[in-house]
Amino acid sequence: MNFSNAAFVAAYGSYGQLTGSDRAEVAFSGRSNVGKSSLINKLLNRRALARVSATPGKTATINFYNVDDIYLVDLPGYGYAKVSKGEKKRWSELIGGYLADADRDLRLVVQLVDMRHAPSAEDVQMINAMIDGEIPFIIAFTKADKLRSRERAERMSAFESEIPCFKDIISVVTSSESGEGMETLRELIDEAVHDGEV
Secondary structure (H helix, E strand, O other), rough: OOOOOOEEEEEEEEEHOOOOOOOOOEEEEOOOOOOOOHHHHHOOOOOOOOOOOOOOOOOOEEEEEEOOOEEEEEOEOOOOOOOHHHHHHHHHHHHHHHHHOOOEEEEEEEEEEOOOOOOHHHHHHHHHHHHHOOEEEEEEEHHHOOHHHHHHHHHHHHHHHOOOOOOHOOOEEEOOOOOHHHHHHHHHHHHHHHHOOO
């Protein structure tokens, strides 16, 4: 699979706007400012395909990118406090509607978690929802370059009790700065799309 063969397709601001699914999809989920856009850009060997912002909550739409023969789907970041209740509700319906849509050919969700911190309540809620809904997912720990080796080991140990069923979940340590973990992530996505499992 050629991850460099990527192009922006469309952005949707509400669940009702979404068009039907005509190919396999891999979605990226995570709280606001977890580094989703940066990771997608690094994964696709692009500088600015996905818009990166220092302002949390900037991705307020579901963004579709055509990559080779699949769609990568950038879901809005959740958990950002400084937006209206109406906006939070729209985001929740957009993300929940997408993930619950049985007609979509969703092969994998890459759930991003900031490696420097314990997962947020929303992270745990999302992980539990995917476990309960039997949605295939992996965890990509972001911003690994910000931690020393000892701090990484401590966080990985803590995740065992902080993340539900952690030992049964495939996880990848990543850095959008150094590129760490990107090749592994590409392989896992490729497996999910073409072999149907990771």
